[in-house]
Amino acid sequence: MTTLSQRPTAHLSDPRQEEQQSQAPAHAHHPDVRLFGLATFLVADGMTFAGFFAAYLTYRAVNPLPVNGEYELELLLPAVNTLVLLASSLTFHRGSKALMASRMAACRGWLLLTAALGVAFMAGQMWEYFHLPFGLTDNLFASTFYALTGFHGLHVTLGAMMIFIVWWQAGREGYFTAENHFGFAAAELYWHFVDGVWVVLFALLYLL
Amino acid sequence: MTTSALPASPHHREPNPMEPHHMDVQHHTPWYEYFGFSLDHKVIGIQYLVTGFFFYLVGGALAGMIRVELVTPLSDFMTRDTYNQVLTLHGTIMIFLWIVPVVNGAFGNYLVPFYVGARDMAFPRLNAVAFWMLPPAGFLLLSSYFIGGAAQAGWTAYPPLSITTPAVGQIIWIVSVLLLGGSSIFGAVNFIATVLKLRRPGLGLFQLPMFCWAMLGTSVLVVLATPVLAGALILLSMDIVAGTGFFNPALGGNAVVYQHLFWFYSHPAVYIMVLPAFGLVSEILPIHARKPLFGYRSMIYSILGIVFLGLIVWAHHMFTSGTPPWMRLFFTIATAIIAVPTGIKFFNWLATLWQGKLALNSALLFCCGFIFNFVFGGITGVALAQVPFDVHVHDTYFVVAHFHYIVFGGTVFVIFAAIYHWFPKASGRLLNEHLGRFHCLLSFLGFNICFFPQHWLGLNGMPRRVAEYDPQFQLINQISSVGALLLAISTLPFLINVVWSLWKGAPAGDNPWRACTAEWLTSSPPPVENWLHEAPLVTEPYDYGSAEDAMPVTTVQGRELWSAGR
């Protein structure tokens, strides 16, 4: 291999990958990059929210609302809701810790608690929707409010459904192990993302 | 000086193209797989290409209708409503169903796994899903013409016009573009994971062929920009369906916010279309010029520069929209600066050709056509970045000419170059070079006759998207329409060539161009998992003309390298 000596450019990567590759020459066994893919997708999802936020901030800056068009938003319930959602991130994290320690019962308990907190959040949102003094088409602020919270609510709903599925899967013997638990990790990453988006949304919509 | 022969590596069985049964039967892709939910990246790539080409013909027919309408100054070929539907569909189809899916989906899928030394993309199932979102979206879009009329607010769909035109067509347009955008995002997620995470052991990022970098940059743009368009379209659909007023000034909304969100995607969309084309040119030129790609590192940095700058130039589409002065200043400078990394790429390509041994075949000639056309479009682009000049020609035929020089003269020429270049790999047969060069000449003449005169039209007062115009412009419009006719005719030799060559073309062999990159180091067409044996390690994808060592192709069997590394 004459070329080899002249080009010491190749780097050896993770020996584990190498092992996999050399053991199975006929078929591709590549490292599991699904979480990486999900993270990339969440960047895209986050950009959708970023677009909405940018639109909202632009409206605030340049489009004055009509007289009496500004509403004081009730702060208590959303603040509690924020805490609920943050707590749910924590409980999911505890569930993940339990899974790592192979304590499946505890893991399922934490998952159920997380899902319950998610549902509680949605219930709070619904209650707020029904008690707001404005409807979807009342003015620009109202429309933006519903669009933002609604789009986020859709994400929470989807996340809660994912958690229920993961909870059910975790009940099956050996479905998730400390080493192999993509579904679980994906749901967790997604849930943290949804929580993070809510914090920004809460700050922009309610506090600003 | 190096020789032409591909070195026969002792561990890599080189199938002999002269042998009648050199293709393993079990590795031959059956025809029906091309119509099904295949997970093979090569099948998906070809599915993208053929689907895209179908929509290219549809979009081309629509363009033909536009040029027929513009033969006379009066609106006499179709109704004005139909004309606006036609131009909306033309733009939408050509961008979202032809160029974006083909340069990304078709060539990206076909080539990137080869280049990173993988058996397939990172997420084959997602890949197939992304492709199969395309045909429904396309046919949905076309069907809207028959149910109540297609959208007629242009591919930009500016509100409030898009809110006031018939809702059914506009909503179908939005759903269709959302589907296509979703498909694009799935594809991008796949490309990013494949390039960053699936590289064969031993293959570094700075050893990748340029096309991988182009796809990486493009995919970053898709992931960052497309969702913003999706958000804008969701809000627009709420304006249309639910009666909100985000973009409807009559309800207190702000029409310009839509323009910002729209162009935040749609300007990078230009780079989503041309960056992969740049990558393809960087693959094709060195092979047919028998020289290494000039300035490998600067090519990479200019891609990264284009990606970054591409995200912060969008408001140059809105210089006349009453945007604040500081914005116009900022976006003028950013837009002009993007010419610098783009220019670097073109100078590098010229330097790659210089002193080479140019094979004047269809692939290389189409690339040269691309260089001429894109430089032309780039020059008018820099001119358009200058606000005082843009104020005059914005939304005129000057702009129409400019972006056709970029996306047609640029990108579509590269698509054809790439087809001539990789057809032998995908089919095992060569395309006819005489027909190919004829196709190239006809396309080049037709294209320039069609679009060159349109610059003058724009400078002198013909706005875009009009079905009727001042009679003083008739002659130039007729010349332009003749060019369009030539362009349409130029597709015929190509179609004949493809059909005839698939059936009777000369056998290509595995590596007809004596290329270094990994897709040529396997049979033509390649087996299902790309290589019968281990993936070759190509650390110098442009290793042409190395005088000192006798091996023109740096392929080392992976296992040997690893043992050497130890």
Add this chain to the structure above:
Amino acid sequence: MPIPASILTLAAGILLALVSLWVGQNINLMPVAAADDASAVDALFKVLLSIGVGLLLGITAMLVVALIHFRRRDGDHLDGPAVEGNLPLEVFWTAVPAIVILILGVYSYDIYARMGGMADFNHHTSMAPQEVQQASLGHPADPETVIWGGIDHAEGMAFPVEVTAMQFAFIFHYPQQNFTTGELHLPLGQPVELRLKSNDVIHAFWVPEFRLKQDVIPGQPTLLSFTANRQGDYDIICAELCGAYHGGMRSKVVVEDPRNFEEWLVRNTPATVATAPDPSPTA
């Protein structure tokens, strides 16, 4: 004796520069210029044209020379030289375009600032005085009367005309005389200020001979001020897709000398308000 390549290159470079300068100066692609700043835009365009022609011809020449001179001869299976880069050359062709671009940017910014494109509209309203008072008393300004952008360098001295765009016509209202027409008349050599607003969708007001275009966006009134300096009839063209009859949405602007213009104004002014036009409300 063969001529050295460096001399050939130099000669080609000089020829290229001369040709592109000649093209820029002598090939006129623009319609006649009929406004004060139009000639500045044309001067910019000439510079752009010269640079563009030079660049395009240079690159095309290199491409053609490469295709002919470096074409592969029959039976030649050797590769070209393994040149992978040339740092000084790459720095050169990065730096030169960057400098040219920056100079161009400064130049076009200068022209645009002179045209009035960098004007500050923050305190600029077209409201009647009592409305301004109302607004300052705490009521938010009506967005319909705030000027959102445009081109303005007349600083309130200009003759005002209100332009309303609608599907599919422009309507001109002369506020000082209080009458409305479908054809815009402007005085020669006198600054005018068009206040543009739209009733339905986005339109764009374009007069190619003035080299001026301004989008007319519903809910966002804009301003366009300039001085016409050449008598004649010019087309006003809608340049933003606004619906089925977009192509037919045109009008006419008549630039006439101030005396004729005054006559035209008087002829059209309704008798009741013909006296003492109030001072410009933009002041």
